[in-house]
Amino acid sequence: MSEPKSRAERRAATAQRILDAARAEFGERGLEAATIRRIAQRANVDPSLVMQHYGSKAALFAVAIQLGKAAPNEVEAHLHDVLDVRLGALPPETRALMRSMLTAPEAAAQMSTFLNERVDNLSRAMGGEDAELRAALIVSSILGLTVARHFLKLNAFNxxxxxxxxxxARRWVTTGVEPPPSD
Incomplete structure (x- = not known):
């Protein structure tokens, strides 16, 4: 493959290298343990370029976990990764947002936007009949698990x-990935 020539092509190639490095780093270490410095090192760029292209680790993670149209086994693997992240310690900003989402309109709006993006992403990847509804149920289930485990501390989870x-949870949360058979 030839090297990008224009400035825009070089910029896009750098952004893609960073994204590829981030996906690998998040996949190996998870959100919490992954660092901008390691991602930059893996992409062979300065850490400031990671921030310049993506703004923050959280923003980069949001882009890195986007799914395109995917086979059911790819969607299931993605959901398993999401579960693993949500079962671990929550980042401070996530804890703050989740604590505030039912009492602060700003937090509720931010959480709603985030979850709607997750539903849209997942429904596009799954496709089929009722994809949006199935995706909303899966996303809601993961949210419920996160709240029950980290905030309500249900005995069974403790x-x-x-x-x-x-x-x-992996078997349970991926039940709706494939569309139901037609009658």
Whole structure:
């Protein structure tokens, strides 16, 4: 493949290298352990370029987890990754947003926007009949699990390991990935 010639082509190629590096880093280390510095190192760029292209680690993560049209097994693998992230410790900004989403209109709007983006992304990737509704149910289920585990501290979750919760939740949360058979 030839090297990009124009400034716009070089910029796009750099952004893609950063995104590829971020996907690999998030996949290996998870959101919390991944760092801008490691992502930049992996992409062979200065860390300031990562920030220049994506603004923040959270924004880069949001772009990195976007799905295109995907096969059911790819959607399931993506949902398993999301579960793993949500079962681990929540970043401080996520904890603050979730604590405030039912009492502060600004937090509710931000959470709604984020979740609607997740639903849109997932429904496009899944396709088929009722894709948007199935995606909304899956996203809502993961949100409910996150709230029950990290904030309400339900006994069953406190007494189970992350591995056990993930094992059971993976089968449960991916039930609606494929459209139901037509009658």
């Amino acid at each position: 007494e189970a390991s992350d591995t056990d919760i993930a094992r059971v």
